[in-house]
Amino acid sequence: MDRFNERVEFDVPMAGHTSLRVGGPADALATPADTYELTGLLAMLIKTGVPWFVLGGGTNLLVRDSGIRGVVISLRPGFSDIAAVDSDQDAVAVHAGAGARLSALCRYALANNLAGMNFALGIPGSVGGAVIMNAGTENGAIESVLSSIEVLHVPDQKEIICRRALLFNYRGLVWDSSIIAKSGYEPIVLAASFELAPADPRTQAAEAETLRARRKQRQPAGFSAGCVFKNPSADAPAGYLIDQAGLKGTRIGDAQVSEVHANFIVNLGRAGATDILRLMDIVREKVLHEYGVELEPEIRTVGESKEK
Numbered sequence: 001m002d003r004f005n006e007r008v009e010f011d012v013p014m015a016g017h018t019s020l021r022v023g024g025p026a027d028a029l030a031t032p033a034d035t036y037e038l039t040g041l042l043a044m045l046i047k048t049g050v051p052w053f054v055l056g057g058g059t060n061l062l063v064r065d066s067g068i069r070g071v072v073i074s075l076r077p078g079f080s081d082i083a084a085v086d087s088d089q090d091a092v093a094v095h096a097g098a099g100a101r102l103s104a105l106c107r108y109a110l111a112n113n114l115a116g117m118n119f120a121l122g123i124p125g126s127v128g129g130a131v132i133m134n135a136g137t138e139n140g141a142i143e144s145v146l147s148s149i150e151v152l153h154v155p156d157q158k159e160i161i162c163r164r165a166l167l168f169n170y171r172g173l174v175w176d177s178s179i180i181a182k183s184g185y186e187p188i189v190l191a192a193s194f195e196l197a198p199a200d201p202r203t204q205a206a207e208a209e210t211l212r213a214r215r216k217q218r219q220p221a222g223f224s225a226g227c228v229f230k231n232p233s234a235d236a237p238a239g240y241l242i243d244q245a246g247l248k249g250t251r252i253g254d255a256q257v258s259e260v261h262a263n264f265i266v267n268l269g270r271a272g273a274t275d276i277l278r279l280m281d282i283v284r285e286k287v288l289h290e291y292g293v294e295l296e297p298e299i300r301t302v303g304e305s306k307e308k
């Protein structure tokens, strides 16, 4: 770890690195500056048998109260460049590092009069996290604008994988077993390329304004990880079922089912992961009992719990 100097910290509370503001300490948090440092770090972790976890913006994560054993790797800010790399009359290829903010990519598209990214306006987190989660809204999802991703097969083999070789489902990229077999580990996304289209700036700006306003109205302020559960179907979204089950405002400690959007759980200040997990259980049980629908979490829960 010596060569990382200030780019590795020890015993780092994950609450400071997640939008829910919840989570115990990671043994270490490393922010490699480039691929050279990243591959060196991974080789060392494999050699010493230390586990790792790749963190994006921490906006879809619930980290348990005893934190994460091993090293959390953040690709921010080392892998954050955004640039147009190719263009013709109908399409512009934009390349973004996995550590770049998705909001920065949306702003880049707007500033350069490119259509395609407006669906993602207001989705927090990184480009890498957005690819892994197939982030999206009713207006579109990452899978529909992506043309390729650059991955690192741990520890040191880079590969560019075309969109058509990738399998996405609702809120997730599903790694093919042949991709995992290349190293035995899930690859790390280093960058992504998007195919955007030249567009009229006024139309783009007007659309962006409408989408931003709509989101502001529907989305609760405060600490959350966005929608907690996947929508079981388009006609009965999770938020509708939770609301109809009378669960808005239900609280365990400082974890509360949002009064604004029932599929959000907000941390009112001092909630722990245990409070949020208990609240999720209550919601799941009530919705199953009332509607016979099993809700599946959209947020990812990682780390160790205090209760053993």
Ligand SMILES: Cc1cc2nc3c(=O)[nH]c(=O)nc-3n(C[C@H](O)[C@H](O)[C@H](O)COP(=O)(O)OP(=O)(O)OC[C@H]3O[C@@H](n4cnc5c(N)ncnc54)[C@H](O)[C@@H]3O)c2cc1C
Pocket (backbone or CB within 6 Å): 019, 053, 054, 055, 056, 057, 058, 059, 060, 061, 075, 098, 122, 123, 124, 125, 126, 127, 128, 129, 130, 131, 132, 133, 134, 135, 136, 137, 171, 187, 188, 189, 190, 219, 224, 225, 226, 227, 300
């Ligand atoms: C207020 C709010 C609103 C939200 N609205 C939406 C919405 O409208 N639509 C939507 O889809 N989501 C929404 N989300 C959820 C979240 O923002 C998205 O899922 C987002 O894409 C997660 O990105 P992230 O960088 O924060 O990933 P993280 O939460 O850090 O990580 C998510 C997963 O991706 C993995 N990962 C991250 N980066 C990499 C990488 N480079 N290589 C390999 N694995 C990686 C992590 O290990 C983890 O498993 C919302 C969240 C909040 C807080």
